Amino acid sequence: MFRTITTLVATAALSAMLVTGTALAGGPVTIKFSHVVAENTPKGQMANKFKDLVGERLSGKYKVEVFPNSQLFGDNKVLEAMLLGDVHMAAPALSKFSRYTKKLQIFDLPFLFKDMAAVEKFQNSDKGDELLGSLERMGLVGLGYLHNGLKQLTSSQPLVVPADAKGLKFRIMSSNVLAAQFKAIKATPLKKPFSEVFTLLQTRAIDGQENTWSNIYSKKFFEVQPYITETNHGLLDYMVVTSKEFWMSVDTADREIIKKALDEAIVFGNKVAAKKAMDDRQKIVDSKRCKIIILNDAQRNQWVEVMKPVWQEFEKQIGKDMIDAAYKSNM
Numbered sequence: 336m337f338r339t340i341t342t343l344v345a346t347a348a349l350s351a352m353l354v355t356g357t358a359l360a361g362g363p364v365t366i367k368f369s370h371v372v373a374e375n376t377p378k379g380q381m382a383n384k385f386k387d388l389v390g391e392r393l394s395g396k397y398k399v400e401v402f403p404n405s406q407l408f409g410d411n412k413v414l415e416a417m418l419l420g421d422v423h424m425a426a427p428a429l430s431k432f433s434r435y436t437k438k439l440q441i442f443d444l445p446f447l448f449k450d451m452a453a454v455e456k457f458q459n460s461d462k463g464d465e466l467l468g469s470l471e472r473m474g475l476v477g478l479g480y481l482h483n484g485l486k487q488l489t490s491s492q493p494l495v496v497p498a499d500a501k502g503l504k505f506r507i508m509s510s511n512v513l514a515a516q517f518k519a520i521k522a523t524p525l526k527k528p529f530s531e532v533f534t535l536l537q538t539r540a541i542d543g544q545e546n547t548w549s550n551i552y553s554k555k556f557f558e559v560q561p562y563i564t565e566t567n568h569g570l571l572d573y574m575v576v577t578s579k580e581f582w583m584s585v586d587t588a589d590r591e592i593i594k595k596a597l598d599e600a601i602v603f604g605n606k607v608a609a610k611k612a613m614d615d616r617q618k619i620v621d622s623k624r625c626k627i628i629i630l631n632d633a634q635r636n637q638w639v640e641v642m643k644p645v646w647q648e649f650e651k652q653i654g655k656d657m658i659d660a661a662y663k664s665n666m
């Protein structure tokens with residue numbers, strides 16, 4: 336695996352030269368931005384905002400083309416494609432980087448962050464910056480974090496306590512931490528691309544999945560899952576990434592303009608995320624398509640107690656100092 340990625344890093348150098356070549360040939364350089372969600376989600380809206388800002392500020396030199404809904408690449412392929420120069424930017428969920436670094440697994444630890452304010456505080460800290468740089472040796476540059484929100488469990492049967500999930504099959508993103516989390520409740524985790532989740536749920540090939548309100552709403556999971564348990568047990572956030580070779584091929588002044596446009600788009604996207612978490616939850620309630628289960632403290636504590644030992648399992652790979660720092664951001 337390491338060799339495959341190393342080969343990709345070398346190939347990226349050549350691709351970057353080709354991108355620069357396009358600019359020299361006269362036309363604007365196209366920055367392809369690929370993502371897997373709908374356009375009306377926090378990530379979709381952030382990407383479109385970024386496209387508009389670059390269009391306004393670097394018209395004729397750079398243009399951003401956004402490919403939503405896994406149209407160009409699914410999350411399982413996008414980073415390889417980026418190292419090959421076939422796409423220039425993406426914002427995969429933090430859970431989807433484990434082939435490139437084990438450090439980002441911290442964001443998957445169940446019940447680590449009590450709310451999005453704690454997430455924000457940690458991501459803006461020195462440790463958050465350190466994690467942003469954790470992809471560099473693989474030829475990728477972390478440009479910023481983007482929020483979606485906290486995850487809920489959707490299911491074909493009511494989940495009130497962890498024992499209710501025993502023996503059920505849940506789709507997860509490609510993360511060993513998430514696999515361990517579901518094994519802890521004696522369920523079966525299945526790593527599947529986001530683009531397949533609706534069909535897997537609809538055909539009952541799986542019993543449930545975990546996701547944010549905006550993804551559950553925009554991908555219509557609530558139409559094929561009769562129950563949602565409001566657990567807020569984990570985080571779904573993103574890292575906007577590019578390849579080092581592409582990024583360094585952009586001249587310094589333009590790079591600064593592009594980065595500033597991205598920072599502004601992220602601020603915008605984070606506002607959308609906070610609002611959508613509430614609005615999309617309400618739309619699901621109003622649809623009356625499924626029952627939302629709200630846990631009392633005793634029930635929620637059972638989920639915490641069963642899932643939290645997963646932290647210990649990944650402590651060596653992530654680093655205890657990192658976990659402690661993240662935990663402290665709740666205070």
Ligand code: SIN
Pocket residue numbers: 371372378427428483508528529545546550571
């Ligand atoms: C995403 O929000 O980008 C996809 C999340 C998932 O794969 O569940």
